[in-house]
Amino acid sequence: DTGVSQDPRHKITKRGQNVTFRCDPISEHNRLYWYRQTLGQGPEFLTYFQNEAQLEKSRLLSDRFSAERPKGSFSTLEIQRTEQGDSAMYLCASSLWAGNEQFFGPGTRLTVL
Amino acid sequence: KNEVEQSPQNLTAQEGEFITINCSYSVGISALHWLQQHPGGGIVSLFMLSSGKKKHGRLIATINIQEKHSSLHITASHPRDSAVYICAVPLMNYGGSQGNLIFGKGTKLSVKP
Numbered sequence: 001d002t003g004v005s006q007d008p009r010h011k012i013t014k015r016g017q018n019v020t021f022r023c024d025p026i027s028e029h030n031r032l033y034w035y036r037q038t039l040g041q042g043p044e045f046l047t048y049f050q051n052e053a054q055l056e057k058s059r060l061l062s063d064r065f066s067a068e069r070p071k072g073s074f075s076t077l078e079i080q081r082t083e084q085g086d087s088a089m090y091l092c093a094s095s096l097w098a099g100n101e102q103f104f105g106p107g108t109r110l111t112v113l
Numbered sequence: 114k115n116e117v118e119q120s121p122q123n124l125t126a127q128e129g130e131f132i133t134i135n136c137s138y139s140v141g142i143s144a145l146h147w148l149q150q151h152p153g154g155g156i157v158s159l160f161m162l163s164s165g166k167k168k169h170g171r172l173i174a175t176i177n178i179q180e181k182h183s184s185l186h187i188t189a190s191h192p193r194d195s196a197v198y199i200c201a202v203p204l205m206n207y208g209g210s211q212g213n214l215i216f217g218k219g220t221k222l223s224v225k226p
Binding site for chain 1: 117143144146148153154155156157158161199201203204211212213214215216217218219
């Protein structure tokens with residue numbers, strides 16, 4: 001399978017703990033996006049990368065959130081000191097270039113107790 | 114006001130019915146995406162279109178750039194079409210390149226046998 005993969009698929013954590021998610025985009029895709037989706041809502045943009053450069057960050061991305069794409073391939077999204085409001089589905093997508101179709105991963109569902 | 118508005122929010126149909134989901138947007142765009150999300154979270158790209166009409170199997174997507182409106186039609190609907198359908202447009206950066214997607218809240222479709 002050469003689609004976008006995300007790990008883990010589910011994460012349950014206690015408030016105050018740190019969590020890290022991983023996204024592996026489709027090989028050779030230059031653009032990588034992170035979105036967050038809460039129940040009953042459409043996804044919301046968090047951040048995106050062009051190769052290893054983080055080009056844009058949403059105001060939703062507080063200083064507790066950090067994302068990296070160190071070698072321009074996989075990306076990690078870390079949430080420090082998790083809060084109950086962080087509970088959501090975290091979606092990763094990739095595209096060949098800007099303006100191309102985005103391919104989505106299965107998402108990581110985070111539950112903060 | 115949301116930049117991407119979808120209607121209806123919920124739609125129940127009988128198997129075989131013709132279905133229309135509408136999307137209106139307020140920003141200038143170069144393309145519009147229709148996405149499908151099944152329970153469990155996975156998002157699949159159905160169409161990316163910038164003008165006219167596209168057809169794939171029983172799915173048809175149309176767009177009117179001047180009126181900033183798009184429709185997704187499903188002919189001969191089937192229970193397996195039950196899903197959330199999401200309209201999304203790319204945010205245009207100052208340089209004219211496309212950034213992240215802005216999503217509608219989605220239309221939850223349930224097709225009864």
